[in-house]
Amino acid sequence: MTTGQDQEEKKSGSLKVIYAAIVANLGIAVSKFIVAAITGSAAMMAEGIHSAVDTGNELLLLVGERNSAKPADAKHPFGYGKELYFWALIVALSIFSLGGGLSIYHGIDALRHPEPLQDPTWNYVVLGVSALFEGYSWNVSRKALNKLRKPGASLWQAVHASKDATVFTVFIEDSAALIGLAIAALGIVLGHFFDNPYFDPAASVLIGLLLVGAAFTLARETGGLLVGESIGVEATRKVRDLFEKDPAIDSIASLQSMQLGPDEALLTAAVQFRRGMRIDEVEDAIERLEKAVMALYPSIKHIYFESGALRSAMA
Template sequence: MSSESSKKTIFAAIAANLAIAITKFIAAAITGSSAMLSEGIHSTVDTANELLLLLGIHLSKKPPDANHPFGHGQELYFWSLIVAILVFSVGGGMSIYEGITHLLHPHPLEDPIWNYIVLSVAIVFEGFSWSVAWKEFQPQKGKQSTWQAIRTSKDPTIFTVLFEDSAALLGLIVAFLGVFFGQLFNNPYLDGIASIVIGLILAVIAVLLAYESRGLLLGESANSSTVESIRGIAASDPAVEGVMRVLTMHLGPHEILLNLEIQFHKTLSAEEVASAVERIEKTICTQHPDIKNIFIEAQSLTANRKGSKNPD
């Protein structure tokens, strides 16, 4: 997914969540619904989170400098982790707290028709945001299952927005059921229970987001098809006797660092090896433009090993 597609997904989510948050808080103030207040908090946190993702995208595009020679691509991974922390602590924590408070001090809903109206409208807006994220996710998903695609994705904006929107839709359904059954059975406790369930949903989503962000921050390799393609490109060069190691690491969604250890034919001169290295680099960059930095170690040069770096 390109950065423009990522931004489109985030902007759609921001517009939907901001509008929903305002209407939820108004409905919560009118009806006194704990679940509705939790949903308002949830939408506010989601809006702030998407703004942080935009910040991450912006900072990740800063050019390399002396302190960060490989660029700032991992800024996006860092801010994705912050988003996960906020979802867990603010979204999940406050929803559970509000639900427990309501259980300790229950009070009947006032004019719950407002809750039904707002929740119905919110489901429509949230469904729109989810559909945009899902549509942008499809090209990368390909033939993989949804979970496999999320696990292999190197762009955290994909699974962050999908997870958040999915949690939001589940939360809206839970809030609707809490209000409905609370009114049906004249039981104010059900509203508080719904708030706690919403908080638990957010906590689970936050843990999944944190787990995925952690893997990206630690440095994940390129997908197996890319690695095998690189190995094939190097092995097919007539100057190459064998490919020893192919080491890759994502420095950002579209920034890959490659370290390639190659055994060249021992009969080659230094000039011939240098030409082969340049040829291999050019082919790799043409077929895999996300590979921004290449280091090749030529094993045939025992006294003076050759390394090269491909400029951005």
């Protein structure tokens, strides 16, 4: 069973993922821009844009984390948990427009007007250091995902199942960053090996397309959570099994759920209680089911029974 202390640890873990990504991306972005200005590498410029956008994105995720922690009020009776999903969707849009769009534009412009090849030594140094920093940030987000990953599941399946937009957003960003570094390095190496100035800007275009793909992946994951994703097929099945085993339940019409935040969900139950039950027996059954569901999935903090079920039980 997940306790309040466990949820605090998860919150702390999400913030650790963001802070690690900010430190890594900020330092990397500055170094990439400096080297891109010295060497004229379009791929390094694309990578600098990528890291700068990622730094801004992590700051947006911090805004989302802070706003999602606000307590419920009259205007938002179920709290502000979905604020995190909103800001994660903004992050996806910024990756698409700023990261992907600018990298593709800069690469195409460099293909039209290629610059003479320069000494690539500093490019390799920065790419190597960047890989170390990005690898550290990626590993922090990977460990956070592993805590949520079920036995036998892949990291991608863990991303798809995760309700914590902070963790899977940083993981997808860092994964794209590591692949982008490999593409940039390959473009620079091939350009100097063949003495061809077109490989480098072509790498910039590929990095932009990679970021567009990452943006669409993030938008799909966060968009589903924002518009009201359920707790999942497997979780719903387990809750249904729990209801079916209770002696007070005659039949189950439907169980509907909605994720309200990383650690908060709502469940509505349209069930048929046994006919002729006394009001105190119905109340005991409801209390018993609520405790059982919350013990099974502590994130389900709101459980509502359809009024028709109560009327039929006491008819």
